[in-house]
Amino acid sequence: MTHHRPPDTTVSKRNSRLKAATPDKEFMITVSSLLDEAWYQRYQHISQLNIRSSIYDVTTKCNLRCTGCFFFSSGEHLVAEEEPDPAAWEAFVDREKERGVNLAILVGGEPTLHLERVDAFYQRIPTYCATNGLIRVPRDRFPDMMVGISLWGDSETEKRLRGKDVFTRSLANYRDDPYTYFLFTITPQQLGKIEPIIQRIGDAGLKVHMQLLSNDEDAPGFGWTDELLVQVRGEMDDMLDRYPEVVISSHYYHEVLTTGKMLGRTFGWSECPSVTEGLDTRDPRPKRLIRFNRWAADLKSKHRCCTSATRDCSTCKDGAAHMSWIMVNKRAHIRSTKDLQNWIEVYEMFAKLYQFLPW
Ligand code: SF4
């Protein structure tokens, strides 16, 4: 999700030349017949982005221990020892670049505990850094690296789940930063209380994207029911309508995330696009993120997917996995104007979150 450099336009241009040489006529006619000129331009713009992401554990340590953190609750911090040698990180990122990755998503643990490792990525590939926001990424060293701050709720909820009021601190650390947004993981406890949080973020000159908590550690009162999911969808839609300058989202994303349904299909293991390529033994293999891996901090081991290695997929509410699910299923959306526009909006949302498009 970052981008001090634009995506590899050489690759994009080459691909569009290939497309021109072997046009899929039926496909192209269908797309243009569904869209008016303005939508078609938006479609063409994102079609050229060709994003290839992978996720990297920068460290197994964190300066917090949040209840419900999938990294610790699923034992992912125990899978591998950290690679200590900065040169090994640099060589690894070079290999990842050769593998075709053009978007490095840094997670942990807490990546800001090892800025030299973050730098190994930032110097080589567009890089997005997920953080809890307690330590400010120094902007003299990483002037335009996209930063996503994890947020679990209002100050009271954060105290309860994360042990302290992280929100107040992260908000102060990143006030008015143009390359930062909050990744707000909404819990059932937050229902009816979302608006003041969105306002606080907007007042600090920042953006917000929303996803839902998967209650991996069965914290009492934090599980979703069908009724609560209907309620949260309504609230997310309302926030997007009323704070379009602050909220980076789309109604279709809200629908798919809260219902777990897309075009009549059900999200889960057999559909998930965010499974590590080398560990993907599914047959038949669904549409998936090409070259996607989630690497552990030894730079050798891999985790199953973009989130918890032990989560029951039928309970998974991971926002990025749902977003990617929509994105990799482009062809299925080329069936009506509304479906295709929905797909375009989700792709644009993703591209904004990772700075391939301006806000
Ligand atoms: S800040 Fe993030 S990595 Fe650290 S414990 Fe909380 S959720 Fe886990």
Ligand code: SF4
């Ligand atoms: S836990 Fe979620 S992201 Fe991971 S494989 Fe299952 S559905 Fe996909």
